[in-house]
Amino acid sequence: MRIYDDIQLDYCDVLLRPKRSRLSSRSEVDIEREYDFKWCPLKIKGTGVMAANMSTTGTFEIAKIMQKYKLFTALHKHYTAEELIKFLKDNKKNFKTNGYIFISSGVSEEDYKKIQKVMKTKLINNICIDVANGYSPYLINYVKKVRAAYPKCLIMAGNVVTGDMTEDLLLNGADIVKVGIGPGSVCTTRKLTGVGRPQFSTVIECSDAAHGVGGMICADGGCTVAGDVCKSFCAGADFIMLGGMLAGHEESAGDVIKRVYITTEVEDTGDEQLKYVLKEKYFKKFYGMSSEYAQDLFYGGLKKYRASEGKLVEIPYRGEIEKTILAILGGVRSAMTYVGAKRIKDMPKCATFYRVNRQLNTVFGNE
Structure with a gap:
């Protein structure tokens, strides 16, 4: 048994230090960068915010909006090959490229067959290989298999939280390593297993390891506000995967749920009588992909040998997702002017943290 006693930090444990800057306006910063990958010969120009490959956020509808702003979407793995191919054909016809979209895969033989069917169409080049425990030998072996079969494809694989495993995945064929175990808002892995690592420290170590061998990372989970996205870029993340921040919108999967409740109001009649009022609130379901709810939905129930590592919540309906996307990008631009970074790629070079x-004064609420 060993204990690492270095302090491990989350996004909420730090704030960015402002600096003098020549930037006089948010309009002067460049939030796009050209991505040049370790194995994949293709280049992509965009901003590395990515919709998570959860069934509520990794949707066709969200992908259509994200790509308008050169943002990425990892489609969830429960779409069939036929559904993926139809979407990719239509999307390429309308948007001219599928470069901002990843198809997702587990490591089973059935997953590989689906990849083969979709990749055969040559409609897409980006694959997200996603398992809960990236330390399993199955992941590296699967990455090798996919790299050998498709040497020019862009491979993102994970999840891990340490530099050594980040390097191993990159050296064995991954271009991007997805980092984060347990930081997500509907993930209960830490509670159930005691396994995990604070996400800010994870990003710092894993990005340093990845960049040292010519690879990149995607920080998966832990962002609750736009400021966390800014901190993650400054900590070295090349891509940042968002779930909860993009859930609950019109384009998110799931029906809108109406809840009716009774509240009281004071009648303005002079004698301050109370009256009962019916009010409505609207919600959407959001759940972890290892939750019992997701297992029931996609796998016919929770297997006896495993436990639920996610939860189901109802979050307030947020309307169209475009407003949220613009708020996130506006926050990134503003942070860049505060730290003096003209290009998004320069944010780690310009960043100093307290x-x-x-970090927040919540006396009048948490909004």
């Missing part, structure tokens, strides 16, 4: 005990 370690803090509290």
Whole structure:
């Protein structure tokens, strides 16, 4: 048994230090960068915000909006090959490229057959290989298999939280390593297993390891506000995967749920009488992909040998996703002017952090 006693930090444990800057306006910064990958010969120009490959956020509808802003979407793995091919054909016809979209895969033989069917069409080049425990030998073996079969494809694989495993995946065929175990808002892995690592420290170590061998990372989970996205870019993340921040919108999967409740109001009649009022609120379901709900939905139930590592929640309906996307990108632009980074790629070079005990004053609420 060994204990690492270095302090491990989450996004809420730090704040960015402002610096003098020549930038006089948010309009002067460049939030796009050209991605040049370790194995994949193709280049992509975009901003590395990515919709998570969860069944509520990795949807065709969200992908259509994200790509308008040169943002990425990892489609969830429960679409059939036929559904993927139809979408990719239509999307390429309308948008001219599928470069901002990843298809997702597990490591089973059935997953590989689906990849083969989709890749055969040559409609897409990006694959996200996604398993809960990236330390399993199955992941590296599968990455090798996909790289050998499709040497020019762009491969993202994970999840891990340490530099050594980040390097192993990159050296064995991955272009991007997905990092994060347990930071997601509907993930209960840490609670159930005691396994995980604070996400800010994860990003710092894994990005340093990845960049040292010519690879990249995608910080998966832990962002709750636009400021966390800014911190993640400054900590070295090349891509940042968002789930909860993009859930609950019109384009997110799932029906809108109406809840009716009774509240009281004071009648303005002079004698301050109370009256009962019926009100409505609207919600959408959001759940972890290892939750019992997801297992029931996609796998016919939770297997006896495993436990639920996610939860099901109802989050307030947020309307169209475009407003949220613009708020996130606006936050990134503003952060760049605060730290003096003209290009998004320069954010880690310009960043200095304060370690803090509290970052927000919530006396009037958490919004």
